Amino acid sequence: xxxxxxxxxxxxxxxxxxxxxxxxxxxxxxxxxxxxxxxxxxxxxxxxxxxxxxxxxxxxxxxxxxxxxxxxxxxxxxxxxxxxxxxxxxxxxxxxxxxxxxxxxxxxxxxxxxxxxxxxxxxxxxxxxxxxxxxxxxxxxxxxxxxxxxxxxxxxxxxxxxxxxxxxxxxxxxxxxxxxxxxxxxxxxxxxxxxxxxxxxxxxxxxxxxxxxxxxxxxxxxxxxxxxxxxxxxxxxxxxxxxxxxxxxxxxxxxxxxxxxxxxxxxxxxxxxxxxxxxxxxxxxxxxxxxxxxxxxxxxxxxxxxxxxxxxxxxxxxxxxxxxxxxxxxxxxxxxxxxxxxxxxxxxxxxxxxxxxxxxxxxxxxxxxxxxxxxxxxxxxxxxxxxxxxxxxxxxxxxxxxxxxxxxxxxxxxxxxxxxxxxxxxxxxxxxxxxxxxxxxxxxxxxxxxxxxxxxxxxxxxxxxxxxxxxxxxxx
Numbered sequence: 050x051x052x053x054x055x056x057x058x059x060x061x062x063x064x065x066x067x068x069x070x071x072x073x074x075x076x077x078x079x080x081x082x083x084x085x086x087x088x089x090x091x092x093x094x095x096x097x098x099x100x101x102x103x104x105x106x107x108x109x110x111x112x113x114x115x116x117x118x119x120x121x122x123x124x125x126x127x128x129x130x131x132x133x134x135x136x137x138x139x140x141x142x143x144x145x146x147x148x149x150x151x152x153x154x155x156x157x158x159x160x161x162x163x164x165x166x167x168x169x170x171x172x173x174x175x176x177x178x179x180x181x182x183x184x185x186x187x188x189x190x191x192x193x194x195x196x197x198x199x200x201x202x203x204x205x206x207x208x209x210x211x212x213x214x215x216x217x218x219x220x221x222x223x224x225x226x227x228x229x230x231x232x233x234x235x236x237x238x239x240x241x242x243x244x245x246x247x248x249x250x251x252x253x254x255x256x257x258x259x260x261x262x263x264x265x266x267x268x269x270x271x272x273x274x275x276x277x278x279x280x281x282x283x284x285x286x287x288x289x290x291x292x293x294x295x296x297x298x299x300x301x302x303x304x305x306x307x308x309x310x311x312x313x314x315x316x317x318x319x320x321x322x323x324x325x326x327x328x329x330x331x332x333x334x335x336x337x338x339x340x341x342x343x344x345x346x347x348x349x350x351x352x353x354x355x356x357x358x359x360x361x362x363x364x365x366x367x368x369x370x371x372x373x374x375x376x377x378x379x380x381x382x383x384x385x386x387x388x389x390x391x392x393x394x395x396x397x398x399x400x401x402x403x404x405x406x407x408x409x410x411x412x413x414x415x416x417x418x419x420x421x422x423x424x425x426x427x428x429x430x431x432x433x434x435x436x437x438x439x440x441x442x443x444x445x446x447x448x449x450x451x452x453x454x455x456x457x458x459x460x461x462x463x464x465x466x467x468x469x470x471x472x473x474x475x476x477x478x479x480x481x482x483x484x485x486x487x488x489x490x491x492x493x494x495x496x497x498x499x500x501x502x503x504x505x506x507x508x509x510x511x512x513x514x515x516x517x518x519x520x521x522x523x524x525x
């Protein structure tokens with residue numbers, strides 16, 4: 050691979066180097082996805098088994114996924130184009146469900162914030178009020194500075210901002226929001242639109258329709274919170290809502306785990322379809338068909354055995370052979386993953402250096418194909434596999450940013466007018482934590498924390514904040 054890498058980057062022997070390199074990379078992606086799917090498909094069986102019947106949507110999606118696996122196992126290449134279309138549709142639908150689940154998480158994060166702020170109306174929080182603001186600030190700064198990684202430090206700052214009492218005017222809040230949006234000036238419109246979508250979901254302004262189809266039980270609990278008057282809750286009401294919140298968290302987490310694993314399996318099945326030699330040779334006939342690969346055969350055999358478990362075959366009878374397959378594939382995912390990580394950049398980089406030559410031989414058509422494979426095996430399970438032509442490259446101007454900011458502030462203002470103060474503060478805190486860090490130095494952060502703490506005259510809220518920070522620092 051090293052010599053092929055050199056040939057591609059220097060533009061030498063392309064007519065032999067590109068087909069050879071592409072064939073080896075197809076093998077790397079194929080065996081990586083095969084090893085990972087063979088492990089995760091079995092985990093999916095153990096996770097859901099026959100329980101998918103409790104979630105009709107998951108049951109339907111699982112059945113459709115098993116059908117895609119059946120096509121892979123049969124190796125009927127004539128069916129692959131249709132299977133790829135089915136895989137793409139199923140992947141998009143699972144992403145839609147995950148967007149709904151994420152929206153539920155955002156919603157109940159806000160309600161958890163509200164419940165935390167009133168907890169010590171009913172419990173003794175005096176131990177958290179025993180120390181001065183100065184001591185807490187000193188401890189928080191020490192907690193921040195124990196890390197040298199700027200990404201980690203900024204994440205910690207965002208979490209502190211999310212939990213601090215919000216004591217600022219709406220106009221100041223909107224100015225901070227405008228400043229946060231300004232960093233996207235002269236960047237692609239997709240970036241600012243994605244950021245605004247995240248702000249809208251965080252602030253409960255954007256609730257995907259699928260959210261309310263996921264679980265009648267969760268929806269019912271949501272309405273309990275929606276109509277709760279946090280300023281006049283009794284201890285009994287508080288405990289009931291706290292118990293309901295716990296139920297929601299467990300249900301949502303279970304659903305997230307299942308759909309996430311299904312999404313990972315869909316991505317790997319997609320890779321196996323795209324890297325089938327008989328399939329890709331239809332478009333790239335200059336890539337020689339490889340000899341049979343024992344790692345691929347072992348992985349596909351394991352996937353076939355696992356597929357039969359979902360069809361009702363005996364677990365006890367199948368497991369010994371499945372276990373043997375796991376032993377054989379041990380370390381294979383890491384082996385092929387290292388190859389992808391090491392050489393995944395070569396195609397695109399080589400084409401940039403010798404674009405005319407690549408286009409002359411039609412080799413440039415390989416690049417988007419491999420870009421898709423790279424996205425499917427990446428850690429971004431829900432990565433978009435392509436951009437629409439109208440979206441790619443459009444740059445956000447100051448006029449565009451101001452228009453987006455105006456619309457967002459109008460929506461937030463309407464929200465604030467129709468919701469209680471505690472919920473409004475929850476929304477402000479969570480939105481502020483999503484913004485790029487708006488402190489220019491440590492002194493500004495220290496002053497912000499000091500003002501937030503000193504401006505909080507509610508002992509129950511302050512005790513809750515100190516308790517949360519104490520737990521945060523102890524867990525680091």
